[in-house]
Amino acid sequence: MAQPDYQLFAFWRSSATYRVRVALALKGLSAEEHYIDLDAGDQLGNDFLKINPLGAIPALIIPGQPPLTQSLAILEYLDETVPNPPLLPADPLGRARVRSIAAALAADTHPLIVPRVRQYLTTTGGFDLAAWRAWQIKWFTxxxxxxxxxxxxxxxxxxxxxxxxxxxxxxxxMSLVAVMRVFKISAANTPTIDRIVALCETHEAFANAHPLRQEGAPAP
Ligand SMILES: N[C@@H](CCC(=O)N[C@@H](CS)C(=O)NCC(=O)O)C(=O)O
Known part of the structure; x- marks a missing residue:
């Protein structure tokens, strides 16, 4: 069997890892996944903290190089090193718009619902599970x-x-929609998003990255 191109530290439900899975597939690259169980706290184990001291996945290992972290940085690295198919538009304004949409989701939305925030709010922050769920729904929507x-x-x-x-x-x-589905949350009145999601779902790269199709996922 061919050697994988990269090693990827991953978890079935992880939205940020999903992004890297999709980009790798679109670029025709492969990665061997190493399971970091976020529910068990593996991200805070000493072995993984040597890879990413911030205790978050994904981390992509390129042979002979230090680990790459932050999904957006990884996506841009993959796009620069394997230009086809391009994942950013050719014009600067187009690139700025795409990066703006991506950052709105990766930097302003997703970080609010990650396990470390849940952990803090449901302990120090005094949230019960209903308050946590209301928080998740509020920021996703x-x-x-x-x-x-x-x-x-x-x-x-x-x-x-x-x-x-x-x-x-x-x-x-798609990475946000995928985990919203895992959490059984949907945003109302988003017809343009719904149309784009339906189109993306016809691509194998997106379908194969689905959280429930990953090792370690619960049976659907
Ligand atoms: N901005 C980072 C987010 C990384 C992140 O928070 N990943 C989540 C999984 S999707 C994680 O590992 N969380 C661990 C935790 O919150 O304890 C990226 O885009 O890579």
Whole structure:
């Protein structure tokens, strides 16, 4: 069997890992996954903290190189080293728009619902599980409904978030939708997002990255 191109520290449900899985598949690259059980706290074990001292996945190991962390940085690295198919538009304004959509989801939405935030809020923060769920719903839907307004009104929206090709913006959108489904949360009144999600789902790269299709996932 061919050697994988990379090693990927991953967890079945991880939204940020999903992004890397999709990008690797779109670029025709392979990675051997190493399971970091976020529910068991593996991300805070000494072995993994040597790979990412911030205790978060994904981490991508390129042979002979220090680990790469932060999904957006990894996506851009993959796009620069394997240019086809491109995951960013050719023009600077287009690239800025795609990066803006991606950052709105990766930096302003997703970090609010990760396990370390749940852990803090449900202990020190005094949240019970109902308050945590209300928090999850609030920030997921705030992020997606804000994006819906952008996608529905900005002229650069095409069949995908930007134009008619998959970009990093679509990967980020799908990564949020994928975990919202795991948590059984949906945002109402997002017809543009729903249309783009349905189109992305027709791609094998997205379908195969689905959280419930990963090792360690519960039976659907
Ligand atoms: N901004 C980071 C987010 C990394 C992150 O928070 N990953 C989550 C899983 S999706 C994690 O490992 N969380 C561990 C924790 O919160 O304890 C990225 O895009 O890679």
């Amino acid at each position: 705030t992020g997606l409904q804000g994006l819906e307004v952008r996608l529905a009104t900005e002229t650069s929206t095409g069949t995908y978030c930007h134009g008619d090709q998959v970009t990093i913006a679509d990967i980020l959108l």
